[in-house]
Amino acid sequence: MTETDTIDAVLDRHRRDGTRLVQILREIQEQLNWLSPATLTRVAEGIGWPRAMVSGTASFYSFFHTRPRGKYCVLWSDNITDRMLGNAELMDAMCKKLWLEPGRVSEDGLVSVNTTSCTGMCDQGPALLVNYRAVTGMTTARLGEMVGLIREQKPVAEWPAEWFKVEDNVRRAGILLGGDFVPGSALKAALSRATAYATEASNFRSVKESLPAGMAGPLTMLDEMGKSRLRGRGGAGFSTRMKWEACRNAPLKAGHTRIVVCNADEGEPGTFKDRVLLTSHADLVAEGMTVAAYAIGATRGFIYLRGEYRYLLEPLEHALARRREAGLLGRSILGTQGFDFDIEIHLGAGAYVCGEESALIESLEGKPGRPRIRPPFPVTNGYLDQPTVVNNVETFASAALVALHGGEWFAAHGTEKSSGSKILSVSGDCERPGLYEYPFGVTVRQVLEDCGATDTQAVQISGPSGICVAAEEFGRRIAFEDLATAGAFMVFDESRDMFGVARNFAHFFAHESCGFCTPCRVGTTLVRNLMDKIARGHGSPYDINELFKLHRVMQGASHCGLGNSACNPVFDTLNKFRPAYERRLKSLDYEPAFDLDAALSQARQMTGRDDAAAHLTNEAEA
Amino acid sequence: MTTDLTFQLDGEDIAFTPGQTIMQAAKAAGVYIPHLCWHPDFPAHGSCKLCTVKANGRFGSGCTMEAQAGMVVENRTAELDDKRRTLLQMFFVEGNHFCPSCEKSGDCTLQATAYELKMMSPHFDMFYPDRPVDASHPDVLLDFNRCIMCSLCVTASRDVDKKNVFAMGGRGILGRRIHINSESGKLADTDFALTDRAAGICPVGVILPKRKGFAVPIGERRYDKAPINEQVKEPLKEATP
Numbered sequence: 001m002t003e004t005d006t007i008d009a010v011l012d013r014h015r016r017d018g019t020r021l022v023q024i025l026r027e028i029q030e031q032l033n034w035l036s037p038a039t040l041t042r043v044a045e046g047i048g049w050p051r052a053m054v055s056g057t058a059s060f061y062s063f064f065h066t067r068p069r070g071k072y073c074v075l076w077s078d079n080i081t082d083r084m085l086g087n088a089e090l091m092d093a094m095c096k097k098l099w100l101e102p103g104r105v106s107e108d109g110l111v112s113v114n115t116t117s118c119t120g121m122c123d124q125g126p127a128l129l130v131n132y133r134a135v136t137g138m139t140t141a142r143l144g145e146m147v148g149l150i151r152e153q154k155p156v157a158e159w160p161a162e163w164f165k166v167e168d169n170v171r172r173a174g175i176l177l178g179g180d181f182v183p184g185s186a187l188k189a190a191l192s193r194a195t196a197y198a199t200e201a202s203n204f205r206s207v208k209e210s211l212p213a214g215m216a217g218p219l220t221m222l223d224e225m226g227k228s229r230l231r232g233r234g235g236a237g238f239s240t241r242m243k244w245e246a247c248r249n250a251p252l253k254a255g256h257t258r259i260v261v262c263n264a265d266e267g268e269p270g271t272f273k274d275r276v277l278l279t280s281h282a283d284l285v286a287e288g289m290t291v292a293a294y295a296i297g298a299t300r301g302f303i304y305l306r307g308e309y310r311y312l313l314e315p316l317e318h319a320l321a322r323r324r325e326a327g328l329l330g331r332s333i334l335g336t337q338g339f340d341f342d343i344e345i346h347l348g349a350g351a352y353v354c355g356e357e358s359a360l361i362e363s364l365e366g367k368p369g370r371p372r373i374r375p376p377f378p379v380t381n382g383y384l385d386q387p388t389v390v391n392n393v394e395t396f397a398s399a400a401l402v403a404l405h406g407g408e409w410f411a412a413h414g415t416e417k418s419s420g421s422k423i424l425s426v427s428g429d430c431e432r433p434g435l436y437e438y439p440f441g442v443t444v445r446q447v448l449e450d451c452g453a454t455d456t457q458a459v460q461i462s463g464p465s466g467i468c469v470a471a472e473e474f475g476r477r478i479a480f481e482d483l484a485t486a487g488a489f490m491v492f493d494e495s496r497d498m499f500g501v502a503r504n505f506a507h508f509f510a511h512e513s514c515g516f517c518t519p520c521r522v523g524t525t526l527v528r529n530l531m532d533k534i535a536r537g538h539g540s541p542y543d544i545n546e547l548f549k550l551h552r553v554m555q556g557a558s559h560c561g562l563g564n565s566a567c568n569p570v571f572d573t574l575n576k577f578r579p580a581y582e583r584r585l586k587s588l589d590y591e592p593a594f595d596l597d598a599a600l601s602q603a604r605q606m607t608g609r610d611d612a613a614a615h616l617t618n619e620a621e622a
Numbered sequence: 623m624t625t626d627l628t629f630q631l632d633g634e635d636i637a638f639t640p641g642q643t644i645m646q647a648a649k650a651a652g653v654y655i656p657h658l659c660w661h662p663d664f665p666a667h668g669s670c671k672l673c674t675v676k677a678n679g680r681f682g683s684g685c686t687m688e689a690q691a692g693m694v695v696e697n698r699t700a701e702l703d704d705k706r707r708t709l710l711q712m713f714f715v716e717g718n719h720f721c722p723s724c725e726k727s728g729d730c731t732l733q734a735t736a737y738e739l740k741m742m743s744p745h746f747d748m749f750y751p752d753r754p755v756d757a758s759h760p761d762v763l764l765d766f767n768r769c770i771m772c773s774l775c776v777t778a779s780r781d782v783d784k785k786n787v788f789a790m791g792g793r794g795i796l797g798r799r800i801h802i803n804s805e806s807g808k809l810a811d812t813d814f815a816l817t818d819r820a821a822g823i824c825p826v827g828v829i830l831p832k833r834k835g836f837a838v839p840i841g842e843r844r845y846d847k848a849p850i851n852e853q854v855k856e857p858l859k860e861a862t863p
Contacts, residue, residue, distance in 0.1 A: 195825070
């Protein structure tokens with residue numbers, strides 16, 4: 001098959017539909033290894049889009065290669081938890097064995113080695129992706145073997161299967177992880193719950209607002225959602241019922257439908273609960289989506305699965321196929337006339353910002369994942385301008401339980417303002433990393449005890465964009481009214497350097513900023529540079545003030561949550577772990593970032609010298 | 623039509639019609655809100671964030687936020703202008719802006735806004751990015767060193783010229799840039815023309831007509847005559863062939 005045949009086959013499979021561009025580019029790259037200029041031209045012609053838009057999308061996502069990449073592309077997950085497990089030393093050793101510089105393709109075009117943002121394997125790191133397949137638990141021994149296989153050019157598919165094994169590591173199960181869910185049971189419960197009044201009201205509404213007719217209980221389902229007091233599990237905690245209701249009430253244009261999107265772009269470093277829900281509880285999630293579709297009158301659904309979880313694509317496709325066979329997806333679900341709903345899976349391609357719901361929708365439409373101007377919100381103008389509900393994986397799983405057991409049952413768990421349970425992804429310095437599901441309201445201290453953490457200095461709750469909690473705050477509770485979280489729970493013991501933690505997060509945000517708005521595009525890089533300057537020993541109190549100033553500008557002026565929260569880890573650690581910064585500072589008012597000796601590094605590299613005479617002493621040190 | 627709809631902008635009553643943004647209403651009233659990526663003829667882009675105001679105590683972009691009756695909006699306060707100055711400094715360090723040698727000097731919105739906000743230095747360390755110039759087109763030079771990512775050329779080419787010569791692509795500080803609609807990535811290989819609306823829309827000195835250098839001498843240019851805040855109602859003069 002020629003390259004053009006390959007491209008055309010992929011285009012045809014996607015009906016030459018430009019909204020599927022991210023999927024088209026990924027599938028072509030999986031076969032052709034990279035996206036050449038000629039490939040992009042052919043794709044643009046195929047979908048009838050301007051070529052500049054196609055290259056604009058291709059160049060946005062970290063996992064797309066618009067320049068030749070190595071036959072083997074190794075990307076080390078670079079979350080702080082991977083760092084703590086020694087990923088930097090392992091990657092360094094790998095580069096040395098392969099005679100490589102990080103980020104460069106080897107001269108023979110065989111291999112490249114680099115870092116990538118957290119791959120969601122924090123409980124079993126150090127982790128990496130090889131040709132976008134997840135590998136866990138890297139060791140020195142495994143590294144040697146892997147380098148050997150790369151040199152032998154053994155296809156990744158023939159590598160030892162245990163390298164690709166991903167454990168669930170469920171340490172404490174609650175209503176979500178511990179339930180014995182029967183596929184279809186939640187939908188049946190929802191369908192049977194309607195009262196005669198609700199049936200009438202819903203049918204009236206259905207006719208009036210062109211919702212699927214003959215459905216007995218959508219409004220009853222919404223009532224149950226109200227009683228459950230379920231709030232979004234992505235971190236922000238918006239009322240799920242209000243979101244669903246707003247979408248249901250949004251006027252529908254001709255030819256439009258309502259859309260249900262499951263946000264499985266689990267990109268927040270330190271979070272990996274959705275990985276497990278989609279691995280072992282896919283039916284619960286899909287059923288929750290179908291319940292949402294039923295309640296709001298949606299006919300189309302998407303699971304937006306992060307590119308790092310590529311290995312979950314086939315198992316999820318199978319799960320959806322099984323549901324179709326069982327009459328739980330497709331036309332007339334469970335024999336209910338007018339209840340038509342199906343789900344397709346879209347894979348992301350390495351862009352944290354796509355976890356923001358409007359950026360996710362842009363990506364679903366084949367565009368760069370740039371957060372939209374809001375209002376209008378997705379519930380009225382979402383996917384292809386249609387009313388769209390975007391919820392987190394865990395929210396849908398919870399919604400399925402609400403449908404199955406009723407809202408009051410659900411609300412009996414947790415606290416008054418935070419009903420139900422929360423799955424925490426625990427990683428870092430503890431004996432038993434993995435998933436811990438608690439009713440809302442559990443204290444940080446309790447979680448630390450359960451996971452076997454000792455001498456804990458700090459916990460980063462909800463990832464870099466969340467909050468850093470110090471020891472005196474361990475009595476605080478996981479709940480929307482206290483510590484709201486999307487699930488990450490990274491533990492740092494007394495031996496850890498909290499400045500290093502914040503610096504790792506600063507690098508993360510600089511890498512993931514979409515670049516749309518000025519404060520985030522430039523600000524995240526300025527913060528990263530200042531943190532690097534302090535790390536090099538060139539910081540002064542002046543730089544600390546600069547960090548505070550950038551925090552104020554970015555928090556007020558950024559376009560979306562990424563820029564608004566990008567300085568949180570720096571701000572928190574500056575306030576709570578000031579000595580970690582101060583012991584690095586020179587006791588001067590101002591220190592130039594320019595380093596005389598460092599400026600000579602290129603000359604040293606070119607001449608192969610590193611002796612004392614090839615170094616300059618900086619004035620302040622002299 | 624109701625004419626009594628007003629909101630307060632720095633204590634001054636500003637009339638607006640329903641659906642108008644704070645920026646549109648302010649412009650109609652001749653009040654200056656600093657901005658770079660906003661253009662009265664096009665939908666708001668909302669990327670430069672220079673127009674960040676405080677409406678009823680909350681930060682937001684003046685170009686995207688709809689005016690509401692009775693709203694109290696802060697615009698030229700010390701706090702906001704301070705933030706804007708920092709944003710301007712961000713622009714100056716992320717690109718390569720050498721005003722004294724730039725053909726757009728005196729006609730440049732970025733430069734005029736920096737003067738208006740009394741930006742005295744770039745403050746941060748310069749990034750000195752590597753941004754190649756595209757001189758392939760017979761009539762137009764593209765100097766991306768000055769690009770501020772406002773996307774006005776993208777919008778004008780798409781919506782007015784119907785050509786889609788430009789698109790914004792890439793991600794973050796290193797990747798984000800204008801993509802040209804040709805396989806070579808060169809402007810010469812597109813159907814771009816000097817008569818396009820997009821050719822004259824650039825608020826800085828990226829899109830420049832060739833062989834037209836310094837037709838109007840320095841000292842007699844738009845912002846040499848009056849500062850930008852006194853020219854709110856003046857129609858924007860765009861480059862013509």
